[in-house]
Amino acid sequence: MDFGKLRQFQLSADTDIKPFKCAESDLNEFLFEDAKYFQKELLAVTYLLEYMEENKTAAYFSLLADKITFNPDDKGVWNKLNRNIPNTKRRKSYPALKIGRLAVSEEFACCGLGTFILDNIKYAFSNVKRLGCRFITVDALSSAVEFYERNGFKFFTEHDKNDDTRLMFFDLKNFVIE
Numbered sequence: 045m046d047f048g049k050l051r052q053f054q055l056s057a058d059t060d061i062k063p064f065k066c067a068e069s070d071l072n073e074f075l076f077e078d079a080k081y082f083q084k085e086l087l088a089v090t091y092l093l094e095y096m097e098e099n100k101t102a103a104y105f106s107l108l109a110d111k112i113t114f115n116p117d118d119k120g121v122w123n124k125l126n127r128n129i130p131n132t133k134r135r136k137s138y139p140a141l142k143i144g145r146l147a148v149s150e151e152f153a154c155c156g157l158g159t160f161i162l163d164n165i166k167y168a169f170s171n172v173k174r175l176g177c178r179f180i181t182v183d184a185l186s187s188a189v190e191f192y193e194r195n196g197f198k199f200f201t202e203h204d205k206n207d208d209t210r211l212m213f214f215d216l217k218n219f220v221i222e
């Protein structure tokens with residue numbers, strides 16, 4: 045697919061959302077029924093990627109603030125995170141950005157668009173420095189866990205390994221522009 049033909053913009057109250065269908069019906073519903081409400085109430089900001097030639101929504105994602113908090117049951121991961129942050133005091137939390145939703149239209153799946161979106165988010169939040177944000181978090185649907193692993197995300201705990209979603213994170217300090 046030609047990424048040059050994509051137009052990314054932030055959803056607004058009067059956006060006419062072009063047709064979109066991905067494999068997860070909850071994510072289709074969110075876009076058409078809830079995204080504007082979340083935006084109005086400052087609960088999440090949604091971005092759309094339209095494929096200009098075809099008048100279709102190719103993908104969307106929504107972002108919100110988050111934090112990673114120390115859990116005594118997951119000391120191992122916490123110690124690892126602390127080791128990657130020099131001179132840190134014994135912190136109990138770190139600032140993060142949550143990917144609330146990310147979905148690529150069935151028609152455009154497996155063309156690298158999901159990875160392209162993650163790379164843009166990683167770039168924006170590790171370079172722009174408008175606010176302190178060390179990690180990206182996501183509650184990954186079990187069907188999407190492999191996708192996030194391939195994009196450098198790690199599990200925060202083993203306690204959710206049989207759940208429908210798994211908490212995963214990416215350390216923005218690890219983002220290297222290739």
Ligand SMILES: CC(C)(COP(=O)(O)OP(=O)(O)OC[C@H]1O[C@@H](n2cnc3c(N)ncnc32)[C@H](O)[C@@H]1OP(=O)(O)O)[C@@H](O)C(=O)NCCC(=O)NCCS
Binds near residue numbers: 066148156157158185
């Ligand atoms: C998951 C999703 C966002 C991936 O987007 P995409 O554009 O298809 O992903 P990419 O083409 O960038 O794939 C990157 C890599 O992950 C792999 N991958 C993508 N989706 C995968 C999946 N569901 N299971 C296993 N591997 C997957 C690809 O094969 C590719 O591997 P490669 O690097 O060896 O080529 C998309 O399939 C989607 O929207 N699915 C439905 C909604 C969903 O599950 N969203 C996530 C909510 S947490």
